[in-house]
Amino acid sequence: xxxxxxxxxxxxxxxxxxxxxxxxxxxxxxxxxxxxxxxxxxxxxxxxxxxxxxxxxxxxxxxxxxxxxxxxxxxxxxxxxxxxxxxxxxxxxxxxxxxxxxxxxxxxxxxxxxxxxxxxxxxxxxxxxxxxxxxxxxxxxxxxxxxxxxxxxxxxxxxxxxxxxxxxxxxxxxxxxxxxxxxxxxxxxxxxxxxxxxxxxxxxxxxxxxxxxxxxxxxxxxxxxxxxxxxxxxxxxxxxxxxxxxxxxxxxxxxxxxxxxxxxxxxxxxxxxxxxxxxxxxxxxxxxxxxxxxxxxxxxxxxxxxxxxxxxxx
Numbered sequence: 001x002x003x004x005x006x007x008x009x010x011x012x013x014x015x016x017x018x019x020x021x022x023x024x025x026x027x028x029x030x031x032x033x034x035x036x037x038x039x040x041x042x043x044x045x046x047x048x049x050x051x052x053x054x055x056x057x058x059x060x061x062x063x064x065x066x067x068x069x070x071x072x073x074x075x076x077x078x079x080x081x082x083x084x085x086x087x088x089x090x091x092x093x094x095x096x097x098x099x100x101x102x103x104x105x106x107x108x109x110x111x112x113x114x115x116x117x118x119x120x121x122x123x124x125x126x127x128x129x130x131x132x133x134x135x136x137x138x139x140x141x142x143x144x145x146x147x148x149x150x151x152x153x154x155x156x157x158x159x160x161x162x163x164x165x166x167x168x169x170x171x172x173x174x175x176x177x178x179x180x181x182x183x184x185x186x187x188x189x190x191x192x193x194x195x196x197x198x199x200x201x202x203x204x205x206x207x208x209x210x211x212x213x214x215x216x217x218x219x220x221x222x223x224x225x226x227x228x229x230x231x232x233x234x235x236x237x238x239x240x241x242x243x244x245x246x247x248x249x250x251x252x253x254x255x256x257x258x259x260x261x262x263x264x265x266x267x268x269x270x271x272x273x274x275x276x277x278x279x280x281x282x283x284x285x286x287x288x289x290x291x292x293x294x295x296x297x298x299x300x301x302x303x304x305x306x307x308x309x310x311x312x313x314x
Contacts, residue, residue, distance in 0.1 A: 008229075009199040009200055009201045009231050010198075010199040010200070010231055012229070014239065015228070017198070017234060017235060017236070017239065018235055018239075019189070019235050019238045019239075020186045020238055020239055020240045023186050023287065023288055024143055024144075024145060024288060025184050025185065025186060025240045025290060026240075027039060027145075027146075027148075027184050027290050027292055029125075029148030029292065030148075030293070030295040031150070032148075032150030032151075032293065033150060033151070033152050034150050034151075035149075035150055035151050035152075035156060035157075035160050036149070036150050036174070037126065037147055037148075037149055037150075037164075037169060037173070037174045038147065038148035038149060038150055038174075038292055038293045039147045039148060039174070039290060039291055039292040039293065040074060040077065040147070040169075040171050040174045040175065040290075040291045041074070041077065041128075041130050041143075041145060041288065041289065041290045041291065042072040042073050042074035042075070042130075042171070042274075042275065042288075042289055042291070043072065043073050043132070043135060043137055043286055043287065043288060043289065044070065044071075044072055044185070044281055044283050044284070044285055044286065044287045044289050045070075045071040045072060045073050045264050045267050045270055045274065045285060046070070046071055046264040046265060046266070046267055046285055047068055047069065047070050047071070047280065048068075048069055048070075048071060048258075048276070049066060049067065049068055049069065050066070050067065050069045050249060050276065051064055051065070051066045052064070052065055052249065053065070067278060067279070068278075068279060068280065069249055069276050069277060069278055069279070070276070070277050070279065070280055070281040071258060071264070071270070071274055071275075071276055072274060072275045072276075072277065072281065072289055072291075073135055073270050073271070073272055073273075073274050074170075074171040074272065074273050074274060074275055075130065075131050075132070075134040075135055075271075075272040075273070076131065076134070076168040076169065076170050076272070076273075077128045077129070077130055077131070077147075077168065077169050077170075078101060078104070078128060078129055078131060078167075078168055079096070079126055079127070079128050079164045079165055079166065079167055079168070079169060080095060080096050080101050080102065080105060080127055080128065080129065080165070080166070081093055081094050081095035081096055081126075081127040081165055082094055082124055082125065082126050082127055082149075082158070082161035082162075082164075082165065083124070083125045083126075083127055083146060084116050084121045084123075084124055084158075085121065085122055085123040085124070085125065086120050086121060086122055087122055091114075091116060091120065091121065092114040092116050093127065094114075094116065094161075094165075095107070095127070095165075096165040096166035097166070098166040101166055104129070104142060105129070105142070105144075116158075118154055118155060118158065121154050121158070122154065123154070123157075124149060124151075124154060124157040124158055124161055125146040125147065125148055125149065126146065126147040126148075126149055126161055126164060127144070127146060128144070128145060128146070128147055128169075129142040129143060129144045129145070130142065130143045130145070130288070134271065134272055135271055135272060136267075136268045136269060136271060137267070137268075137286040138286075139286075143288060145290070148292070149161060170273055171251055171273050171275055172251050172253075172273065175248055175251060175275070175291070175293075176248075176251070177248060177249075177250065177251055178247065178248060179247070179248050179293070179294070179297075180245045180246065180247050180248075180294035180297035180298065181245075181246055181247075181248060181277065181291045181292060181293060181294055182242055182243065182244050182245070182246070182291070182292050182293075182294050182295060183242070183243040183246050183277070183281050183282065183289060183290070183291060184240070184241075184242050184243075184289075184290040184291075184292065185240075185241065185243075185281060185282040185283040185287055185288065185289045185290065186238060186239070186240055186241075186282065186283055186287060186288075187237050187238060187239050187240075187241050187282045187283055188237050188238070188282075188283060188284045188287075189236075189237040189238030190236040190237035190238075191235075191236065191237070192233065192234065192235060192236070193233065193234075193235075193236035194213050194214070194233045195213070195214065195215050195231040195232055195233055196213040197236060198231065198232075198233065198234060198236045199231035201215060201231050204216060215230065215231055215232065218230055241282045243279070243280075243281065243282065244294065244295075244296055245294050245296065245297060245298070246277040246278060246279055246281070247277065247278045248275055248276070248277055249276045249277060249278050250275070250276040251273070251274075251275050251276075252273065252274060253272075253273045253274075255269070255270045255271060255272075255274070258270055258274055258276075264285065265285070266284070266285040266286070267285040267286060275291070
């Protein structure tokens with residue numbers, strides 16, 4: 001019989017549990033009245049642990065805390081234009097006139113720019129690409145993406161995008177110490193797995209059916225088909241996940257302070273700017289990670305965090 005006291009296995013919020021279409025996930029941006037870039041991108045390096053003093057209004061009352069943190073290498077991002085949207089449809093792409101930047105995109109002759117009517121534009125996004133060649137992760141091709149920008153109206157967003165076209169932006173120009181960000185990434189793939197590992201169901205006892213790692217029942221007789229809510233074997237991992245409210249503990253360019261003696265396992269040495277966020281981040285080392293300004297960030301904006309130690313040993 002069904003145990004009414006048993007919680008369901010597997011959250012319905014993560015359906016369908018299929019492989020992500022790309023390692024470059026789509027990000028949904030929230031409107032912001034402040035004129036700024038709303039996101040950035042980098043590569044997951046590994047984890048470390050930090051000790052810090054929390055001066056926010058919390059039960060710790062300024063005591064020293066120790067917790068896990070994740071290091072993300074954030075090389076400079078190159079802006080090569082902006083894209084105008086009318087609702088969900090893109091109207092036109094306005095690219096920079098810098099031939100050096102367009103050459104990195106294999107654009108030898110820029111397309112003729114369309115005249116964009118501001119009245120028909122509802123939103124503006126920056127067109128950027130990450131430069132993995134500046135890191136030691138082994139990727140050669142650049143990764144294009146869009147970044148949201150804030151502004152009071154469309155005119156302010158377009159003028160701000162024009163000032164950024166053709167320039168490099170760094171993480172410290174986008175985020176500041178203590179801010180809360182959302183992490184969007186693709187989790188570590190685990191291939192085809194059974195229902196025990198995939199949903200965490202209980203194993204059968206030895207004398208039940210002669211099988212251990214299978215579902216006890218596939219459901220009722222009627223309706224006479226298997227419901228999609230029944231835990232079954234399938235793809236595990238390599239899913240798009242969004243982690244909310246990860247606090248930026250540090251933004252720095254001093255790589256000698258973070259690199260271990262032999263480098264990070266499965267990654268190597270950090271060569272560019274890096275961000276340390278509190279907690280874990282989805283995905284294995286070298287995985288593309290996108291950061292956006294927290295859409296559900298807490299009321300306080302910039303807590304005062306003083307470091308007491310930072311240990312990069314793995």
